[in-house]
Every structure is written in C-alpha cells, then in structure tokens.
Amino acid sequence: MLSSPSTSRRLAALAIACLLGMALPATPALAQKTKTKPAPAAEASTAEPVNSMSVDIPTIDAVAANMDEATLRDVFSGDLVDNAEALAGLTATSITIPEITLNVEVTTDDTTTQSTVVWHDIVLDDVVDGVAASVTMSGTTVTTSADASGDFGALSARQVDIGGLLGLYGLVDGEGQTEMQTLYSDFSFSGGSFTAPEISCDFGAVTAAEFRGRPISSSFVEIMALLEALDDPMDDPSPELLGKALHLYADVLTAFESSPVQFDGFDCSGVDEDDNAVDFSVASMTMGGMSPGIYPSIDMTDMDLAVGEDGTISIHTLSFKSIDLSAPLAAIQAAPVALDDSWFADNARSLIPAFAGFSIGDVAIDVPDPDLADGRIVASVGSFDLAxxxxxxxxxxxxxxxxxxxxxxxxxxxxxxxxxxxxxxxxxxxxxxxxxxxxxxxxxxxxxxxxxxxxxxxxxxxxxxxxxxxxxxxxxxxxxxxxxxxxxxxxxxxxxxxxxxxGLSDIILSIAAAEQGSDAATLRPVFAGLAEGTVIGMLAGAAEAQKIGSAVSAFVSGKAxxxxxxxxxxxxxxxxxxxxxxxxxxxxxxxxxxxxxxxx
Known part of the structure; x- marks a missing residue:
C-alpha cells in the first residue's frame, strides 16, 4: 500500500506524464529551434545532453506560395510554434525541398556522438488553405559516429490537412471545431533498414487508409508547461495540476480516430551481452482502427526468437484485444477541476480500463532445461485465448x-x-x-x-x-x-x-500395482469394491447411496x-x-x- 499522500500524488503524476507523452508523441519535437547552444556546465547533469543541433536546407523551390522562402525555411527547420498560424493557411502550387539535413551532437558519460539525419526529396503538391493534395518524401538516411546507420524508403500521404494537424496538437486555434475531420489519407511508408555494431534490422512497409481528428482544447504552450510541471521530481503536483493533466488526457484520447494500420513486420539480427547470436522477427502486424476512447487491437503473425544455443521460441499468431477506456474517461470527464488523494481513492476502480483479453496460436518452445544437464524443455501450445x-x-x-x-x-x-x-x-x-x-x-x-x-x-x-x-x-x-x-x-x-x-486410471493403477508388486487388472476389482463401500458408508441414510456407490464402482472397475x-x-x-x-x-x-x- 502507498504509505503517504505524497507518494500517491507523485505516482499519479508520473503515470499521467507517461500517458500524455504517449498520447502526444510529436509534442517535444515541435518545440525545437534551428540551433541550440551547449548547455552550461552547471546544468550538464540535469539538462538534456544535447551539445548542438543544426538544420541545413540548401534550396527550397516554392511555386506560387503565399509564404516567403525565409518563413518556409524556418518552418522546415523545426520552428513550427512561431509560424503555426501561417503554415495552417499555406497555399502553393508546389513546394519542393531536395534535401534537409539535421546534425546533432550529444555527450553522455564523457562520450560524444555525432548524428546526421537527411530527408530526401520532400514535395508538397497542390496546397490550398493548409491542405496538401499530396505529400511525398523519397527517403531518409541516418548516420552516426557510433557506426550506426539507417536507410528508410519513401513516405507519402494524400489530403494532408496541415492546419488540422497543428490544431490537434494545440498549435493553432481550432475555432470551436468539435467534429472529426480527415487529417490525412492513403498513408504509405515503404520500410527500410537500420544497422548498429551489435544489431541490424530490416523493416517492412506501413500503410493506413485514413487518420481523422479534431482540435484539442489546450494550447501547445499549456501542454508543454503541464508536461514540465509533471516531470519535476522535486515538487509534489497539486490537486489542480493533476486534475488539469487528467482532463487533458481524456481530451486527447477522444480527439482522433483512424482506419486499421498494416505493418509488414521486421527482421532483426544481433548479439546479446554474452555474444550469443540473437534473431528476432515478426512477419506482419495489424493495428485495428482507433476510435475515441478505444485503444485498438494489435495482431501479429509469425514471431520468432532464437538466441544462439539457448533455444528458440516461435508464435504463429499473437493478438492483444482492444482496451475500452470509456469508463475511465467518463470518470475523468465528470471529475472536479482539482483531484486530491481522496478522489483517486474513491475512483480507483472506475479508472480501470476494460481489457478484452489476448490470444496466441501455434507456440513452439525449445530451451535448455536448467535442472537437467544437456536436457531441453520442449513444449508447444496449439491455442490459448482469454476473453x-x-x-x-x-x-x-x-x-x-x-x-x-x-x-x-x-x-x-x-x-x-x-x-x-x-x-x-x-x-x-x-x-x-x-x-x-x-x-x-x-x-x-x-x-x-x-x-x-x-x-x-x-x-x-x-x-x-x-x-x-x-x-x-x-x-x-x-x-x-x-x-x-x-x-x-x-x-x-x-x-x-x-x-x-x-487411460488415466490405467496409469494410476499401474503405478499403484508396481509399488505393491501386483498388476492393474488384479487391483481394479479390489479398488472398485473399496470405493463403493466408502461411498455408501459416507452417504449412509441417503436414498441415493446405493445408486451412487454402484456408479462409482463401475467407473473404478473399468466397466464404465x-x-x-x-x-x-x-x-x-x-x-x-x-x-x-x-x-x-x-x-x-x-x-x-x-x-x-x-x-x-
């Protein structure tokens, strides 16, 4: 049990911060500027370990655009916050950027790593009042001084509502909009590969038909301030702060919906800390369509894990069923502005989501037996389902x-x-x-x-x-x-x-007979008689005693x-x-x- 209200509040704040971080994955990136200076030495232990960051855009070809090149350069360098309103109303016949290069230098534990990310051939076509008929990118390459590199293929989407996306994250005013609208459709990513000294992975394609959303009620500035406040390990969050965070969380989880997402899987090979070869792959993954308050199902096929001679595990199908957050969201939406410890205690059960379960099929396991030298544990599961x-x-x-x-x-x-x-x-x-x-x-x-x-x-x-x-x-x-x-x-x-x-009774009687130096056929009638007598004795006086005793005797004797x-x-x-x-x-x-x- 939690021993103090302070501990309860800190755990609640941590949970909410994590939830908001997952719900708004792109938020921190939206705040990046073109360049950042090295952190002061006095702040090195607590600040993010980024020494420098710079963005290089050699050319931008904007045809009939209502934003000048300098503003577009700021936008594509990462400064969305200051230019969100202009971007939401962008109009252009086309915008073509052959290359955007991001250089980052990070120092952690006296080790400095330089990384370069290059986005190739970015094209926005037929943009009218913040909606692009298509957005394409031919690929992305990643290189680091730590001998890691990545090569990712083409990405594209149609009917990309730039203003709608900015509104979803609170970067522009939604002007009271409450209905869902298409933010982009026909999303496609062709996959790619990543290689590091101890691992290499190939990633399959990703496709999704549509993503829809509505503006959230909080501004970007409010979201960032809230996340920073929740992330402060020194202060216990106030009831007002916790209430604001949970209400924002409920707002975000009801602000979008999507069609199913198909991922063609991945295949990774590497070595573990003991230099054993490790291979892990998933043939395909499908995430069901998201809807307000419903976390979708995830279905995977042909998961295979092999660790050197330590064994293999394979799962033909694995499905995590949907999670219904309707009850927790209803409790949050009905909650007061300030949420103290007593509110969390009174509503603890209401905050439990409805998990529909999971299932697995065709599981095969072959691993070493820790209790038997040179032995193996070999097992399989045809199917398992929890509903x-x-x-x-x-x-x-x-x-x-x-x-x-x-x-x-x-x-x-x-x-x-x-x-x-x-x-x-x-x-x-x-x-x-x-x-x-x-x-x-x-x-x-x-x-x-x-x-x-x-x-x-x-x-x-x-x-x-x-x-x-x-x-x-x-x-x-x-x-x-x-x-x-x-x-x-x-x-x-x-x-x-x-x-x-x-056949179980044959095995049991054979074991008993072996202990007594006899055989199962000889013991059956003896045990049948003992069972019948015991049952009749226990049910003495009951009208059904004889019938029950006879049925038990017939079963033990093997006649039934x-x-x-x-x-x-x-x-x-x-x-x-x-x-x-x-x-x-x-x-x-x-x-x-x-x-x-x-x-x-």
Whole structure:
C-alpha cells in the first residue's frame, strides 16, 4: 500500500506524464529551434545532453506560395510554434525541398556522438488553405559516429490537412471545431533498414487508409508547461495540476480516430551481452482502427526468437484485444477541476480500463532445461485465448479462457521418479487443455459456471458446471465492505461433475500395482469394491447411496469409462458459506440439504 499522500500524488503524476507523452508523441519535437547552444556546465547533469543541433536546407523551390522562402525555411527547420498560424493557411502550387539535413551532437558519460539525419526529396503538391493534395518524401538516411546507420524508403500521404494537424496538437486555434475531420489519407511508408555494431534490422512497409481528428482544447504552450510541471521530481503536483493533466488526457484520447494500420513486420539480427547470436522477427502486424476512447487491437503473425544455443521460441499468431477506456474517461470527464488523494481513492476502480483479453496460436518452445544437464524443455501450445467482457466497476463479469494442445515432452533421461514411471508406461508427452467459462446474469442475480474443465489427451477429461445464486450487483461494488458482505451471501444452487477416463486410471493403477508388486487388472476389482463401500458408508441414510456407490464402482472397475455426479440444493437459494463451514467438521450435515445423483 502507498504509505503517504505524497507518494500517491507523485505516482499519479508520473503515470499521467507517461500517458500524455504517449498520447502526444510529436509534442517535444515541435518545440525545437534551428540551433541550440551547449548547455552550461552547471546544468550538464540535469539538462538534456544535447551539445548542438543544426538544420541545413540548401534550396527550397516554392511555386506560387503565399509564404516567403525565409518563413518556409524556418518552418522546415523545426520552428513550427512561431509560424503555426501561417503554415495552417499555406497555399502553393508546389513546394519542393531536395534535401534537409539535421546534425546533432550529444555527450553522455564523457562520450560524444555525432548524428546526421537527411530527408530526401520532400514535395508538397497542390496546397490550398493548409491542405496538401499530396505529400511525398523519397527517403531518409541516418548516420552516426557510433557506426550506426539507417536507410528508410519513401513516405507519402494524400489530403494532408496541415492546419488540422497543428490544431490537434494545440498549435493553432481550432475555432470551436468539435467534429472529426480527415487529417490525412492513403498513408504509405515503404520500410527500410537500420544497422548498429551489435544489431541490424530490416523493416517492412506501413500503410493506413485514413487518420481523422479534431482540435484539442489546450494550447501547445499549456501542454508543454503541464508536461514540465509533471516531470519535476522535486515538487509534489497539486490537486489542480493533476486534475488539469487528467482532463487533458481524456481530451486527447477522444480527439482522433483512424482506419486499421498494416505493418509488414521486421527482421532483426544481433548479439546479446554474452555474444550469443540473437534473431528476432515478426512477419506482419495489424493495428485495428482507433476510435475515441478505444485503444485498438494489435495482431501479429509469425514471431520468432532464437538466441544462439539457448533455444528458440516461435508464435504463429499473437493478438492483444482492444482496451475500452470509456469508463475511465467518463470518470475523468465528470471529475472536479482539482483531484486530491481522496478522489483517486474513491475512483480507483472506475479508472480501470476494460481489457478484452489476448490470444496466441501455434507456440513452439525449445530451451535448455536448467535442472537437467544437456536436457531441453520442449513444449508447444496449439491455442490459448482469454476473453473478458461486461465490466462492472473495473471487474469483468464475463470470463472465457481456454487452451488446447498444451504439449510438454517428458525427458527420457529425467531423474524424477514420477516422470520415470510415466516414461516406463509408454507416456512420452503430455497433451493438455482447459476451459474456464463463467458469466454473471444481472437480472437473475446468478453466476453461471458454464464450464471449468481440464483435459489430457489419452488421459482424462474432468468437467465442472454449476450455478451460484444471490450474486447481486453489490458483489462488484467499489466498497470493499459491501463486496465482502455480498460474497458472504452467495449460495451454490447446483453442481455437476463429469469425468471421462481415456487411460488415466490405467496409469494410476499401474503405478499403484508396481509399488505393491501386483498388476492393474488384479487391483481394479479390489479398488472398485473399496470405493463403493466408502461411498455408501459416507452417504449412509441417503436414498441415493446405493445408486451412487454402484456408479462409482463401475467407473473404478473399468466397466464404465465415464462418471457423472450431480448435486442440487433441496431449498433455494442453495448452500451458503455457513453450510460449507459446518461441513468442514462433519460433511454429512449436507446430506439432508442436497439431492445427489450419479450415472455412468
């Protein structure tokens, strides 16, 4: 737990600063001037380690432009702030810049690095009142004195609304505009490559059909001042500052939307700190369309990681499902101007976003076994899926997760006695799966346990299902005391247990027989008789005792390969917490409260 309000405020400020930094990725760059002087020595430990920065633009060919060359030169040198209004109204038949060169010198830990970035063949065509029919760039090259270089291909977009983009970042007045408008369309980047002493990467193409947005309510000056204030490690942010930051965050996250973005992946090779060869690649990546308050899904295909002889991991498909920020945004938008510690405490659950889950498919793992010399851990997963939905106060009330073909190879040379026994019985791998499927019905105040199952191929499948009553909305209350009281009122109405034997009993009996110097066939009838007698003894007095005992005996003896046991409360809403607490001392107290049935 946080031990003081001061700590809470600092963590909240840090989180908000990070969120704003991600939401406004281009903001710091917009403030750069053409040249900067070296930082004073007294500030070297705290200031950005940039010694010098300069921009060189040999020529600008502006045809029928309403901005003179000097102003255009300032703009393309990075001074957008002072020229934003003029740029938002730019009109020109064309603007062509053969080359823009950025030179940066940075000193960190007594090491000075010089970097050069060159943008080639920048062309703005048919610009009318701040909207360019097309913007193209033939490529970008990067070189550094640290033997790193990059070569990136062509970039283009159509219907680029320069004024709209400046308004999105608060550099120009949006004049009360609240509707989304197209900021650019048909975005395309042809990819490229990057090389450094210990790594080299090739990047695929990126395409997106459209990006739309509206002006945010804060000015650029206000945003920069806010980020600087939140970044101050010496001062605790005031409630007013935190409130302003969160309201800005909510404004930004509802200010844009886009079509899906397609990325053709990347392929990187290098070495790690131990000089092991490392290869990491992703064949493709698709980010779903953004919309106000919704962080989109991200789908990746064919992820491969190989680290020398340390092993490989490959994932055919990986999907992070969307994140719905509607509840946090609603809480922020309804919040007062100043947000103190009590507001964060009272609204902590409301600030939890609704994460829809993730899924993976066709995973293969081959890594060294740390417990076995020269051994390997070889495993695979056919599929895994986690689906969460219907959130109430930050808690998903619908859960569905499953996995199939989770395969683990059993090392033939393992020193583990149990694993040795399995190998001796002919079991070379375990192929398992599971399902957990449950949902809350608000109208009926019930939780349906649709399925909780565990499956082992050629072993067994065990499945549970049931219904829990008295599950009121208070169970998901933001108040812990209310939640606890509601949970104490839960009652089990019915429960169904199904077991299908596909070979597990043979393995268990073979292990038991080996320990006793016997065989499984001899022990089966003995264990079946013991099981039947035990069940009848436990259910003494119950009308169903004999039937249940016979069903259990048939299952243990091998005459039946399945066993189903059903339990239903005689009186609703069902068995409560008090009933189960009493059963810990004497399980027979439940017999008069339930009806039990068993079949094969």
């Amino acid at each position: 969460l939905s219907d959130y109430v106060n930050g808690i998903p009330t619908s859960l569905n997760t499953s996995a199939n073909n989770v395969i683990l190879e059993i090392p033939a040379t393992s020193s583990d006695e149990q694993l040795q026994t399995l190998v001796a019985l002919g079991l070379t791998s375990i192929d398992a799966g599971f399902v957990i499927d449950a949902s809350w019905d608000e109208t009926a105040s019930t939780i349906a346990i649709n399925e909780v199952s565990l499956t082992g191929a050629d072993l067994a499948t065990v499945t549970l299902a049931g219904t829990i009553n008295n599950a009121t909305e208070a169970l998901f209350s933001s108040d812990e005391t209310t939640m606890l009281a509601a949970s104490m009122g839960l009652a089990l109405s019915d429960l169904q247990l199904d077991i299908d034997d596909a 390969k399945s066993l189903s046991i059903g339990l239903t409360a005689k009186q609703q809403p069902g068995l409560g917490i008090i009933d189960f607490m009493a059963a810990e001392q004497d399980p027979t107290v439940l017999l008069d409260k339930v009806t039990i049935d068993a079949t094969n």
